[in-house]
Amino acid sequence: MKRPSLGAVLLLLAVALPCSASASVPTPARLRDSGVLRVALDATYPPMEFLQEGKPVGFDVDLAQALARRLGVTAEIIVMDWDGILAGLNSGRYDVIISTMNITPERQQQADFVEYARMSQVFVCRRGVSVRTQEELSGRVVAVQVNTTSHRWLEKLQGQGIIPRDIKPFPGMVEAFAALKSRQAEVLVTDEAVGRYFALRDDTFSVTGQAMQPEPIGIAIDQRHPELTAAISAALEESRRDGELRRLSEHWFGGELGQLSPPPRGFWDFSRAVALPRVVKGLGITLQLTLGSGLLGIALGLLVSLAGLSRARGLRGAARVYISLFRGTPLLLQILFIFFALPLMIDVRLGAMTAGIVALSLNAAAYLAEIFRAGIESIDKGQMEAARALGMSYELAMRRIILPQTFRRLLPPVVNELAALSKDTSLVMVIALPELLYETKQIAGTYLRPEVYAWAALGYLLIVLTLSVLARRLERRLEARGA
Incomplete structure (x- = not known):
């Protein structure tokens, strides 16, 4: 029998509890009238958001449902293509974007952001192999997903004199992990969430080091609705205080994002x-x-x-x-x-x-x-x-x-x-x-x-x-x- 996901449990709670009773955070009038928080995401990035049996699941989906419950409404998940996701927010098609969006100066001009995690790039190796620093990439066969932050970072490293023996860019993360598992690569550089998710569920892999400093990711909110930004911020802070955000992170990644640290020395x-x-x-x-x-x-x-x-x-x-x-x-x-x-x-x-x-x-x-x-x-x-x-x-x-x-x-x-x-x-x-x-x-x-x-x-x-x-x-x- 298939276990229900944490997101499913939260959704049932949201439905079962009366809206007035479940809302411990002030709810903006526009959400209270509709009873729905419309959340957009690009469901192509496991484990943060992806489709399972045609339904969106992942850390961001569970987070959206948890925040909606705290606001006394239900979450309506809208799957969008990444290229047009910010345009859809500004046109009013949905209320927020919760889709592992990096907070950058350019994006802050288009939307307000509430930071909910920090994510780094990490090294993933097979058990028995350890790459801890960028210098240790020299002479290694490195797998990476093409046209990603990790890929661009690797290309910049070569200008700094750190020369891998071979860089293998793959179209998707599944192919990159398969190459690592079949020993066609010695190390994989990827987003922390992806690396920790696969390492948590497959003993073949181990996250051995941090490639880049953690970068903030946030919830994008239409700038025309500052009251919604304040409500989302309050709901998120409440989920931090009572440990719900930490529990979600442990469920999907085995620990909090951005908290990857080297093993103790002693x-x-x-x-x-x-x-x-x-x-x-x-x-x-x-x-x-x-x-x-x-x-x-x-x-x-x-x-x-x-x-x-x-x-x-x-x-x-x-x-x-x-x-x-x-x-x-x-x-x-x-x-x-x-x-x-x-x-x-x-x-x-x-x-x-x-x-x-x-x-x-x-x-x-x-x-x-x-x-x-x-x-x-x-x-x-x-x-x-x-x-x-x-x-x-x-x-x-x-x-x-x-x-x-x-x-x-x-x-x-x-x-x-x-x-x-x-x-x-x-x-x-x-x-x-x-x-x-x-x-x-x-x-x-x-x-x-x-x-x-x-x-x-x-x-x-x-x-x-x-x-x-x-x-x-x-x-x-x-x-x-x-x-």
Whole structure:
């Protein structure tokens, strides 16, 4: 089921609430009489304003609806072509323009403006690549949308001695981001709103730096209606005070426009603000991989070891083949084979998490099977013979007599295998599963902060120490029960 946008929720509130009750800002008489605030925009600039299923959506649309609600009216969105949008305002076709319009001296001669945000140009890179300053563009392949502020800025840079290896102008922003994603470009220069929107919704991208100082964007209002300018200004200020404008920005961009700042310099500040949230998320996935593949590996390893000790020649042969196959090939190869090759061979498509757990479980089971076999064979054979003499079946004697003693003896080597397994989980980064080391590596590459690898080391150490403590407690319980 499709979630309603924030704009839709605001529109419903505007309709549901009586106009007199919803208007906490003085409403100009001309709006009060019509009950409508006519808002023009050029719906070709996602995420600020664009068409979705034929309807205008975006940050500016949500803002228009929020302001109209505060004025006690509803917003009527009028889609206009950019070239004639100011002329339409001056001819009275609509009341305001909310369409990411830069406030310039030339435009201020044609309309009044109420500033609602500041927007800069930013550098967008793939995760693992970082361009922070304009000097770092030298020798890079740079993507940009043709005939934009970013494009003109890049051309001026070349006159300052900053020479990119290649500038690739694309007709639209979608094509420019596609080029960056497919590695046809190393960095993209674009408006902050666009860069942050795509980075928020696609982990491939990261906003790594600010290309230009933020410039003001504003709501254009007909100069013949100063009372409307005052009302819009008051409504906007009220939305700032109660946090609605900030919430809209966080919804669309992950933060306020114009507030892009470089990551903190100090290790602890950087870790708290940037690294630790992602490291903790990666640690959670590593724990899932360790526990999931560990439990499955123990169960499968026990079955394989019992098959290897079986009197049936076929089961013994299958167990030997299994153990030889998974101990004789690299775990990395097994992960790649299960994730990439199986879909082509038998049309079995596994997600990254499932493929990682399957590969790790199958590999761990081969090693655990040998541990279990050695443990079972270390139990005096006389115990099995005595159990059989008392009338127990082989399966019952194994379950009641042999295996309990085996588990007690094998607890340390099994824990060692699980500890090794927790570190082997780092190999699943080759299938882009964001476990602990993958996240740390991405942070180190994106922000050029290799010291964050210390957090990965601490995470793996924490897992191993926790397993060791739990194993010692279990061992003491088993000893007490045996006594």
